[in-house]
Ligand SMILES: O=c1ccn([C@@H]2O[C@H](COP(=O)(O)OP(=O)(O)O[C@H]3O[C@H](CO)[C@@H](O)[C@H](O)[C@H]3O)[C@@H](O)[C@H]2O)c(=O)[nH]1
């Protein structure tokens with residue numbers, strides 16, 4: 001093997017209709033340039049009303065034009081990759097590499113153990129030789145509940161894995177699978193259908209038993225003494241004082257090499273390990289990046305898989321062939337040795353039809369494929385397969401080929417408990433002192449998007465990455481189900497991305513010459529997220545305030561200059577609608593997406609921008625606010641009905657409400673003067689058309705917010721404190737603007 005020429009293990013195709021798209025993009029660009037020209041040659045004279053507004057809009061338009069140009073880098077050319085898994089099996093079935101899978105969890109309250117166990121079970125049941133598969137659960141809370149759940153899951157896996165293999169089950173997260181069998185009666189093509197029904201009932205019963213045991217413990221808030229006495233692993237908690245202060249807890253729950261560790265059919269089980277790294281208040285734990293690095297070290301001494309997969313605890317495997325997909329890239333004889341990681345998109349299983357809080361739809365279906373054109377897909381922290389060596393800092397060198405073959409390490413004959421004890425120091429707080437961990441090795445520290453900066457550094461070292469997006473989605477997770485969650489999450493992402501831009505790894509300086517220009521722009525599109533807050537604020541405030549004053553900031557309808565404005569505004573919106581629907585979204589979904597886009601830009605990005613600068617000047621440390629994966633029943637109910645959830649006060653809400661009311665007041669004030677004023681309606685319309693339009697669109701997009709302020713009675717409405725504050729702020733702004741000098 002290896003010498004003769006092989007058929008490739010994957011192929012790359014280009015997106016269709018790209019010429020049409022480019023014509024469209026060029027036409028928009030021409031429009032943008034004309035807008036700039038108009039602004040530049042019509043600047044009001046000093047002292048004339050509207051000069052400040054004019055300059056501000058000009059600045060915003062310069063930015064929007066520039067940013068729009070940047071986003072074209074991930075749309076200009078797009079590629080799609082297809083794998084040939086049958087060829088992989090033919091050539092490599094007996095020498096497949098070991099795969100170590102890392103699942104990270106950090107809080108049993110907002111990341112319920114049952115959800116985490118479904119993720120763990122789904123990855124244990126991959127269609128892959130179990131002796132080459134090891135699953136590691138990192139628990140940053142050191143929770144006995146999570147550990148107990150893992151013990152129960154290990155027991156259930158003995159029946160679940162054989163069941164999955166026997167009936168080629170998809171998806172292999174039991175919870176998701178049972179939901180699917182309940183709705184569309186199990187695949188009935190096979191003659192052993194009746195047989196399967198019997199087995200299904202049995203396995204469902206086992207699952208329900210496991211679930212009730214785990215849920216009982218969760219309800220109780222602790223593991224009962226009876227259970228604790230049955231498993232000696234719990235003794236490791238004897239010295240535990242809090243989640244911020246405890247020793248390393250390490251337990252090899254299933255040792256794949258143990259001849260007694262077999263499933264109910266007598267087959268080998270994957271190795272399963274529980275790890276809670278040491279935590280001490282005086283040591284920074286570096287959030288998920290710290291957890292991942294501890295996992296990398298510990299796993300290197302247990303299974304040492306050549307391939308690492310990392311998933312968030314809510315991201316279950318929805319496609320049991322995903323490891324094989326990834327290997328088609330990494331083992332490809334021609335190009336595989338240049339590829340460092342294979343990233344699958346983040347998809348969600350809890351989205352409502354019209355994606356109330358938006359999702360990563362367009363990024364996954366369009367932009368990721370555009371970045372893939374530069375072999376430069378971003379590492380996004382979950383659903384990503386890495387070569388162990390590149391994640392640990394290896395540089396790419398031509399001619400060098402990494403061996404991905406599996407080595408049996410059963411020669412190491414040290415007892416399992418000695419092994420566990422000897423490994424604990426690898427997860428201690430002091431281990432990383434004076435090492436390159438978090439800098440040159442493993443995931444990088446100090447950035448709110450540790451994933452993106454780590455992937456970027458790997459690409460700087462000369463490696464390629466690949467975006468793999470099979471029809472059957474590889475991973476499904478939970479999207480946030482309240483507005484505040486989504487805003488806070490995006491704040492973290494925008495902050496992390498801006499940190500990258502200001503860091504030593506910035507694509508602006510460090511990236512020059514290391515990655516292609518298009519690739520740099522592709523990153524810039526995300527790195528600059530936060531900066532968008534300023535032009536967006538300008539555009540959603542000033543035209544309306546000037547409308548109230550009666551000052552026009554846009555060309556008249558009767559002027560030819562209106563054409564580029566009208567064209568760019570409508571064509572861009574129609575373009576984004578078409579794109580969104582092409583990705584599989586609905587019209588209402590697109591409209592919701594626009595609202596979230598606006599809300600993120602005016603709050604998340606603003607707060608991210610301010611925090612990043614404050615952080616950059618050395619005043620604060622950025623935090624990692626974990627997204628909750630559970631919600632109260634009535635919150636979930638409203639989510640299902642696509643009713644926006646506020647349900648509390650937050651500076652972000654006050655800001656959103658202020659902006660929404662400001663537009664409402666301006667419009668009302670304008671209508672009043674237009675009716676009673678001296679100017680005729682026709683003249684007002686001619687001079688103010690675009691400003692009226694902008695204001696009306698903003699009011700329409702904010703309809704759910706007004707409702708939450710004044711009409712709703714449920715718990716998800718905006719509290720009256722937010723209403724009062726925002727009314728006062730918006731009113732004050734309107735009065736100032738109307739009566740200033
Ligand atoms: O101190 C921590 C904090 C978080 N996590 C885990 O990290 C994962 C992601 O956290 P989540 O709150 O779900 O954040 P998201 O915004 O959904 O995560 C996205 O963004 C993060 C970077 O901001 C990446 O780390 C994630 O992989 C990526 O999915 C979860 O499994 C957590 O349990 C830890 O293990 N330790």
Ligand SMILES: [Mn+2]
Pocket residue numbers: 312314477478627
């Ligand atoms: Mn998440």
